[in-house]
Each structure stands twice: as structure tokens, then as C-alpha cells.
Amino acid sequence: MSLRLNTNYNESEKSWEVELIGEVDINSKAALKDELIQLNDKRQSDFVFKCENLEYIDSTGLGVLISFYKNVKINNNTVHFEKLKPSILKIFTLTGLDRIFSIRN
Amino acid sequence: MRESINMSLPSKPEYVSVARLTASFVANQMGFDIETIEDIKLAVGEACNNAILHSGSDETYKLEFIKLSDNLTIEVIDHGKGFSIEKYKKPEAEELQESGLGLFIIKSLMDSVEIETSEGQGTKIIMSKIVE
Numbered sequence: 001m002s003l004r005l006n007t008n009y010n011e012s013e014k015s016w017e018v019e020l021i022g023e024v025d026i027n028s029k030a031a032l033k034d035e036l037i038q039l040n041d042k043r044q045s046d047f048v049f050k051c052e053n054l055e056y057i058d059s060t061g062l063g064v065l066i067s068f069y070k071n072v073k074i075n076n077n078t079v080h081f082e083k084l085k086p087s088i089l090k091i092f093t094l095t096g097l098d099r100i101f102s103i104r105n
Numbered sequence: 106m107r108e109s110i111n112m113s114l115p116s117k118p119e120y121v122s123v124a125r126l127t128a129s130f131v132a133n134q135m136g137f138d139i140e141t142i143e144d145i146k147l148a149v150g151e152a153c154n155n156a157i158l159h160s161g162s163d164e165t166y167k168l169e170f171i172k173l174s175d176n177l178t179i180e181v182i183d184h185g186k187g188f189s190i191e192k193y194k195k196p197e198a199e200e201l202q203e204s205g206l207g208l209f210i211i212k213s214l215m216d217s218v219e220i221e222t223s224e225g226q227g228t229k230i231i232m233s234k235i236v237e
Contacts, residue, residue, distance in 0.1 A: 025154075026150075027118040056125075056150075058150050058151060058207070059154065059209075059210055091210065094213050095210065
């Protein structure tokens with residue numbers, strides 16, 4: 001299994017919606033990073049990550065999200081995570097990222 | 106009872122999932138619960154990431170899964186650049202560290218972790234989990 005992304009700009013919410021499907025790991029992190037940078041170049045706004053089908057994330061994947069968050073924050077935009085699976089939420093909590101990212105479960 | 110599974114993998118990101126799948130399989134076979142299987146899988150993934158990121162010119166790294174009656178021990182051995190364990194410190198989330206999280210995750214999820222490393226000598230991560 002690798003990573004699949006569905007992206008959509010939500011006009012009413014004025015935010016990018018990014019559905020993460022599969023695994024964000026050392027193998028897929030570069031593709032994710034490129035896609036996020038492209039979206040943010042296209043339109044700077046808030047980002048909502050839909051994580052219902054995110055099965056796995058490792059420290060390299062978290063690294064991509066952390067540095068992307070720094071980029072987004074420069075323009076006073078935010079990053080939200082929705083519907084994290086318990087195993088994924090555990091890693092966010094363990095690493096303290098639950099206090100940095102906005103998590104809506 | 107002692108059985109061990111040995112693997113040698115190319116130091117490339119696309120093969121880490123082979124190690125993770127093996128970890129899930131072995132942990133499941135030993136009767137760990139689903140949450141613990143996920144923990145072991147992630148710890149193995151992080152150790153492999155570490156081996157790849159520090160691999161230098163070495164083209165492969167090794168894994169050994171050692172099944173004991175009450176314990177699963179996993180060794181991940183690379184012959185790469187190694188790193189200075191003294192310079193490693195636990196990352197602070199507030200500082201938004203992007204590196205160093207891997208070892209922290211391994212230490213948090215496994216029951217015991219030993220790291221043998223020095224600059225230029227490669228790295229051996231030995232981690233184990235007790236079957237409850």
C-alpha cells in the first residue's frame with residue numbers, strides 16, 4: 001500500500017481539503033510534500049487534512065507536515081486534521097503534535 | 106523456544122514496507138493485541154528509516170526478528186555512518202523538530218531499547234516487547 005491523495009478547494013470554507021489515503025512514510029513523503037507546496041502556491045489558505053483512511057504515518061511523514069505547517073503559518077493560515085484513527089492519534093499525542101495542530105475528531 | 110527470522114534489505118525507502126509487514130506478521134503470530142502490533146510495526150519502520158538515513162554508501166541493512174516464548178526482540182543493523190548518541194536529545198514538540206523524532210518514537214513504544222552506534226561504525230538498534 002502506498003499513499004493516494006484527493007484534493008479539493010472548498011470555496012465556502014475557503015480552505016484546501018486534502019484526503020490522505022494509505023501510508024505517509026519515508027517512501028511517500030516526497031510526493032506529499034510536492035503536492036502540498038503546489039496547492040499552497042496555487043492558493044494560499046487554510047488546509048484541512050481528512051484522515052479517515054490514513055492507515056500509517058511515521059516520523060518522516062510527520063516531518064513533512066511540521067515543515068508544511070510552518071509555511072502555512074507564515075501567511076496566518078492554519079492546518080486542521082479530521083477523523084484520525086486511534087493508532088494515528090496516539091502518535092500525534094506521543095510527539096506533542098496534538099498541541100500544535102488543530103485536531104477535530 | 107527460540108526462532109528467528111533474518112532479512113537483508115536494500116537501503117531504499119520503497120522496501121521499508123517489507124520490514125513493516127514482516128513485523129506485523131510475526132507480532133500477530135505471537136499473540137500481541139492489535140494496538141501493540143501497530144506499535145511494533147511503527148518502531149520497526151522507524152528503525153529502518155534510521156538505517157536508510159544513516160546508511161552512507163552501504164547498500165543494505167539487516168533485520169533479525171527473534172521470537173522467544175514471552176518476548177519479541179528485533180535487531181536492525183546497518184554498517185553506515187553511525188551517529189553520535191551523545192548529541193542526540195529528545196525533541197521538543199514546541200520547537201517543531203523535524204528530525205530526531207524517530208528514535209523518540211521507538212523508545213516510547215517499545216519495552217526496552219538499546220542503541221549501539223558510533224560515528225563511522227554503523228548502528229545497531231535492539232528493541233523488544235514483552236508478550237502480556
